[in-house]
Amino acid sequence: MNESETLQQETPEQLSDILLVLNKETMKIEAVKKMGKDGRLETVSPLKKNENQFMKVDKNGDIFSNFFTNFLSQLKNPSNFSFFKVPASSAVKTANELQKAVATPSVKGDELLSKFEVSTTKNQEKQNEHQNKNNMENTQTTTPTEGEYRYKAEEIDWDTMSKLGLTKEKLEKNNLLDGLLKGYKTNDLVPISLNLGTAITRLDARLSLQRDPEGNVVMAIHGIRKEPSLSYPFFGHEFTKEDKDNLLKTGNMGRVVDLQFPKSTEKTPAIISIDKKTNEIVALRADKIKVPDEYKQVKLTEDQKKTLMEGKPLYLVDMISTKGEPFSSIVQFNAEKRYVEILFDKGNSNVLSQKNIESPVQEAPRLVRGKELSDEEYKKFSAGERILVPDFKGQNKKEYGGYITFDQKTGKTDFSFANSSKKEQIQQDKSEISNKPQKKTKIS
Known part of the structure; x- marks a missing residue:
């Protein structure tokens, strides 16, 4: 076995921790297996034979914090549990020591519990602080003007994004990347997953791009919360x-x-x-x-x-x-x-x-295929009128024109794209639309 193969086998273990939980009703330490669809924890005994079922979490602080706060937001009765993050290599041994500390309280045992415990309160506060910071960026930054790009695709750390199940190709395929680069939050929820070689969890979230204090472009994950955090101060x-x-x-x-x-x-x-x-x-x-x-x-x-x-x-x-x-x-x-x-x-x-x-009725999107509609266009579009948009841009940045209509009942946008070679006809149609009362036309 060469050196590179050895590193490949050791890396997932070295980068992973195991999430243990203390059920305050049974006072037993168990290993988290996964989160059930009903918001209930699924656990297994922290034994050697069950190691392949243990939930593995990234040791990286930022990624884990984001995962854990969203994990808590989906958990039923989080106050009934205490969580501990321990090294994967010594998970079984540490779980046994933590169980002894719970069964026989002592100063040394309390220190051990504190060493590995993940504070749900601190994570909630950190989540609110992070949320407030994200919202502060949204409120203090002007809305992007039409066609303006606030970020560049090459500024995004795609290696980190792949750990969340996001790739450039996937975002482009779902027509999400262009809007993100312009500074918009995705209108729809996007499935996110943390993948370290072992499936951990999946969640749905809206996404947006922002800059961290060092100026790096990072993906903000607006995960689904059970309820708004109205008990905490907001700015x-x-x-x-x-x-x-x-x-x-x-x-x-x-x-x-x-x-x-x-x-x-x-x-x-x-x-x-x-x-x-x-x-x-x-x-x-x-x-x-x-x-x-x-x-x-x-x-x-x-x-x-x-x-x-x-x-x-x-x-x-x-x-x-x-x-x-x-x-x-x-x-x-x-x-x-x-x-x-x-x-x-x-x-x-x-x-x-x-x-x-x-x-x-359904609400019409302001952003259609990466193109932000003007106020006049949006007014007609949201009212269900058929409008001409002559300057959509494809992935090759080449412009093409076409007609769009919004169905308020289904929430869907119907497209009838004109051939890009008929630019003169499109401009003529645009002139006619602007100078004549709009008539409803059936889209073929």
């Missing part, structure tokens, strides 16, 4: 009972508050919402709120626009649906989505009357 803001009720009910807090960002000496007015796909808390600076002059064919008064700018809910009547029918509903600006949304609340008669409105 210095303590959530009131009314704040919590609003956030849990509508996803929006409903008012502007002053937040203390780490890089600012002064407090910054902002609104707060919940990412409904991940339960992450997201803030948006008040000066970044953009309210349209007209919404669903209702011209907004200055007072109405002011209400939305302050993050408050607004009841609008005689809006026009995609079917051309009038309806009334409460609308509100959402910090995470960065636009005014309709609040369809089936459980609150004070908010909506289901007899007078249509069924909830």
Whole structure:
């Protein structure tokens, strides 16, 4: 066996630790096997014969911290357990010593337990700190302009990404890379897995690119949480009972508050919402709120626009649906989505009357195949109109044109792409669309 083969065999073991758990009801130390789909732990006795079933975790601090905080967020009754991270090479021996320390308490035993214990409280605080830092970057950075790339693909550490089950090819295939490079968070949840030669766990998360303090481009993983962390301060803001009720009910807090960002000496007015796909808390600076002059064919008064700018809910009547029918509903600006949304609340008669409105509709994406739609394009697109986009860009950066239509019922975008050689015809169509009233055309 040559030297390189020896290193290949030893590396997974050297880079891995084993996750042990103390069940506080049975007071027994066991080895974590995996997380069940119902959020319950599956464990095995920490014996030599079971070593191949032990969950292996990366020894790297950052990767483990990210994995463990998401692991806890999916676990039922995490307070019933204490966790320990021990070297894989001595896992069985260490588990036996920890069991003795639990069975016969002593100063030396307490020191041993403390040495290997993974603090769930510290990880929760670290998760919130990391989340706050990510959100601070989002609130203090302007939205990318059309066609602007904030990052380069070659700046990404693809070796580390592969440990999460992410590759450049996979992101490109799913039309995610272009939006990430422009500074956007993925609209859909992406499956993530930690792979060190042994399957550990899988989770769904939204992704975004950010720069760390050293200027390196890193992938931020916005994992799904069981619930928003509203018991912890958010940039210095303590959530009131009314704040919590609003956030849990509508996803929006409903008012502007002053937040203390780490890089600012002064407090910054902002609104707060919940990412409904991940339960992450997201803030948006008040000066970044953009309210349209007209919404669903209702011209907004200055007072109405002011209400939305302050993050408050607004009841609008005689809006026009995609079917051309009038309806009334409460609308509100959402910090995470960065636009005014309709609040369809089936459980609150004070908010909506289901007899007078249509069924909830899907929201149109602002980013289509890496192309950010302008405000005018998005207004027509989200209303279900067929619009022309002449400057989509392929992987070879070559422009091509085509028509897109959004189906609010299915949430799908229909494409009818024109041949790139017919550029003059596309420009003629674009001119006709801009100078004539839009007519609904069936897409073949």
